[in-house]
Amino acid sequence: MNKNKDVDSIVVRIAGDSGDGIQLMGSQFAVSTALSGSDFATFPDYPAEIRAPVGTTFGVSAYQINLGGGPITTAGDAPDVLVAFNPAALKVSLPMLRKGALVIINNDSFTRRNLTKAGYLDDPRDDDRLVDFQVVAADISRLNLEAVKEFGLSKSEGGRCKNFWALGVLMWMFDRDLAPIEDWVRQRMAAHPTLRDANITALHAGHAYGETAELAAALPQIELPAAQLEPGEYRSITGAEALALGIAAAGELADRQVMFCSYPITPASPLLHRLTRLGELGVGTFQAEDEIAAICAAIGASYGGMIGVTSSSGPGIALKTEAMGLAVNAELPLVIVNWQRGGPSTGLPTKTEQSDLYQAVYGRNADTPIPVVSASTSGECFDMAIEAVRIALRHMTPVILLADGYLSNAAEPWRIPDMSSFAPIETNAVRTSDDDPQRTAFTRDADSYGRPWISPGQPELMHRIGGLEKDVASGHISYDPANHQEMTELRAAKVESVAGFLPPQQLECGPDKGSLVVVGWGSTYGPIYQAVRSTGTSFIHLRYLSPLPGNLGELLSGFDKILVPEMNAGQLCTLLRDKLGVHPISYSKVSGQPFLISELIGKIESLKDEPS
Amino acid sequence: MSQKLTAKDFATSQEVRWCPGCGDYAILKSVTQALADVGARPESTAFVSGIGCAARFPYYIESYGFHTIHGRAPAIATGLKLANPELDVWVVTGDGDGLSIGSNHLMHALRRNVGLKILLFNNEIYGLTKGQYSPTSRVGTTSPSSPRGSVDTPVSPGHFALGAGAKFFARGIDIDKVGMSDVLQQAHAFHGTSLVEIFQNCIVYNEDVFGSFTERKNAANTQLHLKHGEPMLFGEGNDKGIRFNPGTWSLEVVDATESPDDVLVHDEGNAVVARMLIDLHMPVALGVIYRQPAVSYEDAFYSHHPSRMQRTKSITDFITGPSSWTVD
Numbered sequence: 001m002n003k004n005k006d007v008d009s010i011v012v013r014i015a016g017d018s019g020d021g022i023q024l025m026g027s028q029f030a031v032s033t034a035l036s037g038s039d040f041a042t043f044p045d046y047p048a049e050i051r052a053p054v055g056t057t058f059g060v061s062a063y064q065i066n067l068g069g070g071p072i073t074t075a076g077d078a079p080d081v082l083v084a085f086n087p088a089a090l091k092v093s094l095p096m097l098r099k100g101a102l103v104i105i106n107n108d109s110f111t112r113r114n115l116t117k118a119g120y121l122d123d124p125r126d127d128d129r130l131v132d133f134q135v136v137a138a139d140i141s142r143l144n145l146e147a148v149k150e151f152g153l154s155k156s157e158g159g160r161c162k163n164f165w166a167l168g169v170l171m172w173m174f175d176r177d178l179a180p181i182e183d184w185v186r187q188r189m190a191a192h193p194t195l196r197d198a199n200i201t202a203l204h205a206g207h208a209y210g211e212t213a214e215l216a217a218a219l220p221q222i223e224l225p226a227a228q229l230e231p232g233e234y235r236s237i238t239g240a241e242a243l244a245l246g247i248a249a250a251g252e253l254a255d256r257q258v259m260f261c262s263y264p265i266t267p268a269s270p271l272l273h274r275l276t277r278l279g280e281l282g283v284g285t286f287q288a289e290d291e292i293a294a295i296c297a298a299i300g301a302s303y304g305g306m307i308g309v310t311s312s313s314g315p316g317i318a319l320k321t322e323a324m325g326l327a328v329n330a331e332l333p334l335v336i337v338n339w340q341r342g343g344p345s346t347g348l349p350t351k352t353e354q355s356d357l358y359q360a361v362y363g364r365n366a367d368t369p370i371p372v373v374s375a376s377t378s379g380e381c382f383d384m385a386i387e388a389v390r391i392a393l394r395h396m397t398p399v400i401l402l403a404d405g406y407l408s409n410a411a412e413p414w415r416i417p418d419m420s421s422f423a424p425i426e427t428n429a430v431r432t433s434d435d436d437p438q439r440t441a442f443t444r445d446a447d448s449y450g451r452p453w454i455s456p457g458q459p460e461l462m463h464r465i466g467g468l469e470k471d472v473a474s475g476h477i478s479y480d481p482a483n484h485q486e487m488t489e490l491r492a493a494k495v496e497s498v499a500g501f502l503p504p505q506q507l508e509c510g511p512d513k514g515s516l517v518v519v520g521w522g523s524t525y526g527p528i529y530q531a532v533r534s535t536g537t538s539f540i541h542l543r544y545l546s547p548l549p550g551n552l553g554e555l556l557s558g559f560d561k562i563l564v565p566e567m568n569a570g571q572l573c574t575l576l577r578d579k580l581g582v583h584p585i586s587y588s589k590v591s592g593q594p595f596l597i598s599e600l601i602g603k604i605e606s607l608k609d610e611p612s
Numbered sequence: 613m614s615q616k617l618t619a620k621d622f623a624t625s626q627e628v629r630w631c632p633g634c635g636d637y638a639i640l641k642s643v644t645q646a647l648a649d650v651g652a653r654p655e656s657t658a659f660v661s662g663i664g665c666a667a668r669f670p671y672y673i674e675s676y677g678f679h680t681i682h683g684r685a686p687a688i689a690t691g692l693k694l695a696n697p698e699l700d701v702w703v704v705t706g707d708g709d710g711l712s713i714g715s716n717h718l719m720h721a722l723r724r725n726v727g728l729k730i731l732l733f734n735n736e737i738y739g740l741t742k743g744q745y746s747p748t749s750r751v752g753t754t755s756p757s758s759p760r761g762s763v764d765t766p767v768s769p770g771h772f773a774l775g776a777g778a779k780f781f782a783r784g785i786d787i788d789k790v791g792m793s794d795v796l797q798q799a800h801a802f803h804g805t806s807l808v809e810i811f812q813n814c815i816v817y818n819e820d821v822f823g824s825f826t827e828r829k830n831a832a833n834t835q836l837h838l839k840h841g842e843p844m845l846f847g848e849g850n851d852k853g854i855r856f857n858p859g860t861w862s863l864e865v866v867d868a869t870e871s872p873d874d875v876l877v878h879d880e881g882n883a884v885v886a887r888m889l890i891d892l893h894m895p896v897a898l899g900v901i902y903r904q905p906a907v908s909y910e911d912a913f914y915s916h917h918p919s920r921m922q923r924t925k926s927i928t929d930f931i932t933g934p935s936s937w938t939v940d
Contacts, residue, residue, distance in 0.1 A: 035937055180935065227939070235936040249927040257921050259695055278930060282923035284913070286694060289720040293687035296680070296717075300660070300691025303678055304699070308691065326681050416936060419928055456658040456676035456692070456699050464670050466679030477671070 009039075009068025010222060011076030012170065015093050016085025016106075018052050018061040021163035026063025028167060028184065030411045032176045034236035039070030039227035041526060043594065044409040048266070048350045055117035057088045069225035073377070073526035075410070077596040081173075083166055085109060085140070087118035094129070102220070103133045104169065106162070108141035136219055138209070140166055147205035148198040157195070161202035168206020173222055178203060230415060237414040239378040239407030243337065244274035246385025248281040251307055253386065254393055254425035257282040259301035260309045261294045265316045266349040267405035268339040272311070291319035295336065299323060302332045303465070305455035307389055311337035313405075314356045315345065318363075324398050325368050328491060330465040331442070331451050333392035333399075335385070340404040340522075342592045351592025352406035354522045355568035360400045361546045361575060367488050369495040371395070372546040374402040376525035379414035381407060384543060390425045394501065395494055396450040402545070404567075406523045406594055428452045430461070437461045442475030448501070449494035496547050505549035510538030513558035516607055519584065521545060521572055524565055524595055531600035535608070545575065553580045561607055563587055565600055619644040622654065626671045635786030635813040636665060639733065640672055642789060643702075646796035647673075657700045660689040662709040665740050666733035666812075669704040683714020686721040689728050690909075697910040700800070703730040707748040708738045711767050715747075718807075723777035724909040725804035732769055732807060733786075735814040736821050743817035755817070769809045770890030774883060774902060780806035781886070782900040785826050786813060791837060791898055798900050804908045825896040836892070838899035843868075843875045846895050854892070856885075863888045865895075880904075 012029070016022045023044055033040045043064040052059030066076035078098035084090040086109040097103070105125075115123055124130055125137060144165040148158045164185075171178055182200050189196035210219055251258040260275045260283060262268065276285045284306075288294035291312055298308030312320065317338045327334045340356045342348025360372045371391050375384040381403055388401040428445050430452040437454075441463040444451045454461050463475065471478035472486045509532060510517070517538040520528045525541050532539040540555060542548070556562055556576075562584035564573045570586035577583060587603050589595055622644040630636045647657065657675035661667035663682035670677025676699075680688050685703045693701045703721075710718045710732050721728060737755065738744040744757040748769065752761040773781045780802045784795040792810070799806035811822045820826075825834035836846045836854065844854035845868055853868035853875030863885075866874050879885065886902035914920045 031935070035935060037937060037939070229939045231939050233932070233936050233938050235933040237933065241933070245927065245931055248930070252923065252927050257695075257923070259691060261691060279918040279921075280923070280925040281927060281930065282919070282921060284694065284917060284921050286691070286913075288687065289716055292684060293690075293717055293720065296684045296687035297691030297694070299680075300678075300688035300693075301695040302691075303688070304692040304695025306695040322681055323684065330678070416931055419926075419931070455696070457656055457696055459655040462654050462674060462676050464677035464679065466670070466677075467681055468679060 007068070007222065008225060009066055009070070009072055009076070010081065010224065011064065011066045011079045011098075012081040012083075013062055013064045013079035013093055013096070014083045014166070015060055015062040015089035017054050017088075018047055018049065018059050019054065020061065020085050021160065022046070022061040022063050022085070025163040025167045026065065027411065028181050029170055030065055031184070031236055032171065032181060033065065033067045034234070034413055035180055036174070036176055037226045038067045038224055039072040039229060039413055040065055040067040040411070041072050041075050042411045043075030043406065046350055048348070055086055055088055055114045057092050057118055060089050060092045062089070062093065067224060068227075070227045070229065073529045074594065074597060077598050083170070085162070085166070087115050087120055087124070090124065091118045091120065097133060099132050101133050102136065103130065104136045104138060104166075106140035107137045108139050138169075143205065143209060144202050147202055151194050151198040151201070153194065153198055158198065161199050164199045165202040165206040168203040168208075169210045169219070171203070172207045172210030173219060175221055175223070178207060227413070229413065232415040234413045234415055236411050237378055238270070238409055238411045239375065239381040239403055240270035240274055240409070242379055242414065243271055243375070243381035243385050243403065244278060246382035247275065247309055247335070247389070248278045248283050249382070249419065249422070250386045250389035250425060251282055253422055254307060254389060254427070257284065257306045258309060259284045259286065259298060259306040260311070261286040261288050261297040261301065262311045263288050263291045263294045263316060265291075265313050267341055267408045268311045268313050268316070268337070270408055271337065271339070291316040292323060295320040295323040295334075298334055299327050299330075299332060302327070302334050303455060305453070305457075307333065307335070307393070309335045309337070311339065313339050313341045313349075314343050314359065317356065317359060321364055324370060325364055325366065326467045327398040328368050328370060329467050329469070331396045332465070333396055333453065335388045335392055335399050335401060337401045337403060339408050340402060342590070348592045350405065352404045352523065352594060353567050353590060353592065354402070354404055354524070355571065355590070356402065357545065357568065357571040357575065360402055367492065369492050369546070370398050370400055371495055371498045372400045372402065373544055374522045374542070375407060376522060376541055376543065378407050378410050378412045380543075382417070386422060386425075387543075391498055393425055393427050393453070394450050395448045395498060396428065396453065397494060402522060404523050430454060432461075436474065438463045438475040439473065441465070442470065442473075448497055449490060499544075499547040499550045502544055502549055504551045505540060505542070505555055507555070508539040508541050509533060510536065512538070512555070514538055515560045516563060516604065517556065517559040517561070518563045518565065518604065519556070519572070519576070520565060524567060527595040527597050527600055528565060530597040531604060534597075535601055535604045537604050542572075548579055553582070556580065556582055561585060563604065563607060565589070565595060565603070567594070616651065617648050617654075619648045622647045622652075622674045624672055624674050628672055629668065630665060631816050633815040634665070635735070635815075636733065638786045638789070639731070639792070639810055639812065640669070642792035642796060643731070644673065646793055646800065649793065650797055650800045652700055652800075656698065657702070658692060659702045659704060660685045660692065661704040662714055663740070664706040664709045664738075666704050666706040667709065683709050683712070684717060685709070686714065686717040686728065686730065690721060690724070690726045693727050693910050694913060697727065697914065701728050703728050705730060705732055707732065707734045707736060707746045707769070711769060711772065712747045715772070719772070719776040722773055722805050722807060725779050725906055726909040727803060728805050729799045730805060730807045732809045733812040734769060734809050735812045735818055736766075737814050737818035739814050739817055768890060769807075770901065771887065773807050774887060774890070778807055778902070779804045779904045779906050780900070781809070781902045782806070783809045783811070783898045785811045785822070785835075785898065787826065787828075788898075795899060802903065804906060825894070834895050836895040836897050838878045838889070838897060838901060840878055840880045840900065840903075843877050845875060863892055
């Protein structure tokens, strides 16, 4: 790869052992990318083990970032630059690389032992396996240790600075300012002055290596066009950060405090960690003893007048199911966030999937409908969190918000919204004309079927709620057959009524009639968007999954074929068939990896070629 | 100050639907009386229950009430108490609800010391599901699910509670008005989780399982009513007492008239003696067995929170994040 000013965007992949500090290095490079004014998207791809056996292929942790002029909506199909800290990282990443890619490898790690652990019989540096790539073999371990020698660290402590050394090289390649990273290191490692200084020194040493080393000729400097983003103030954001801010913003819009109750689970925990830092926004966090207690405490908090929110991933959501039914029956507001991951059972905890759609829409005992919404991008997690709270409070119902493992960790530039553009979140008024507070508590709004939110502590309104069936009008326990029929219909009508408050479904791009439309939901937005743009295909992306937008059926009727790419075995296809009677073509990918743009383009083109 | 309420003010118009003769009726009376006696306000009182016969309780108390799902009442009540620490939150549970399906939540409520008053109705049987043996049933209990007698070792509510780190454990008998009144008032006054085990007679499926010590005519000889700072005396005219046997490391009955100096004085803060009192079979220890004041969870939660759950800043102060840039 030569110095090339014509490049629009470039994909960088950093890979090494899970103990090499890859995620930290990647996220700091992303922050620097954001500040440089490029558009970008990231994909942290790490193993389930915290410290998997060193040097093995399954212990490889990687961070991929696509940066450039944009619009960039995915972390990129094929890396242009690979930084491989060991043979295993090289082995795992090689098949993904673009032909001609620049491969920076840590020479020192290519020992016989490490080659064997990676499953290499021969050293790939010695034969033609790297012939398609430009290889820069640098003695990263040795050069780093020399750079930090003055600090008197042990060999292992000093060695841990090598991610900053390599980051320095990338910073030189992309002509970046080192100051923001130095500031971050100073703040983060304030309590450990020696480590702090060693890491900053390693960063500078890597940068100097790029500038002065004799290899500089092979190491290109890359200039990228500035991002074509709408004017405004931007920041870098992950889905977990955006969702945390969205929940806190919803609390402010509703003028209620938020109580977030959850139990640790991958990949949902980052939301808990983020929310613990938002206390001054009237947000409390409670780490419960299990998933069931987490949702139950959130229900208790909602009963007490705060916005109860819980979060988990598929297996944890399964445990919460009974309590969701209670919230439905008691008509209490609640938000349940599901960061979907590969399954079934423990499955692929750190890999992404969107296979809990059935669970969200259909997965409860009895006729227990719950509105389901989803977020398409990291930034959109903010908006959909507000939407989820708005629906929960208006209709007095639990709401499921589907996100996924990819969104939780993926960073992108996000235009900071103007909070005055969001309407306040309203709750239903208490109509106290009736002398029986039980009836007052269950007097519902005619349009939303939402009841007033009456919490203990309010005088003269003492009433009882619970999981038993209640009379449709009086709210008292009822075992009357006709009443149960009526209440079942009412619960369904309540969820259907959500559609009446939604904006009509729009096309993301493309003509509103034609031979083919691609329909997506969730984090597949990024790759689908690129694929439809390059093929000129119509594209509909859903944020509201249950109920579906009222005009969706009509929109879809304008097309001969409907293609639904999903990271599951065809769950949205089933839902569309069930609700709208259409027959979409499923394009399923369940490898734990997001779709590649090229895969989608291939599928779209094959359908366009096919006669209808 | 509002007008003083009576027990009747805490009764609802709902028809009570327990079996005739059920011990729950007496407990309900004691609870409404205790609420009146402690000056509780209906609007600031909430009863949260799980599933089982006892769980019907909220329908019969004039206060806020939440009849939830099996075993989860302590978790729901924890969320409620965190949302509004000013409330008096009572949890009504049973041996199946609290010590089987919901034992995890009970354990964690106790170790956290959440400000909940938990009434554990122990009848050593599953009543609502028609009489299966429960986690407190004695070995050999015959029931529809154990026709040849149950084989599992029962759990001791008192040992469970102390093992979990409970700071308040007391016992009462459903029909013992005086004892229940005392125990409920003490439980109400405690700042943290107060667990009250109530020996409750299930007239249909496990009648008189506690008969050996609950019968009124022999109560003096079978019940030890504990009072903090007072000697552990019982029997007709308090002629018997409890002493510590250092040889066996257990408690034993002593003739109080012959050896008055041997009789232990009840110290609620002594967890070692509390454990021995829990194990005492005849007489059975009643009243407040253990009490050790500590910071309640909600107090710790609020004092640890940067703004005591108030919104002291706006989302616009946080939304920009650590660094931002402008695109023109």
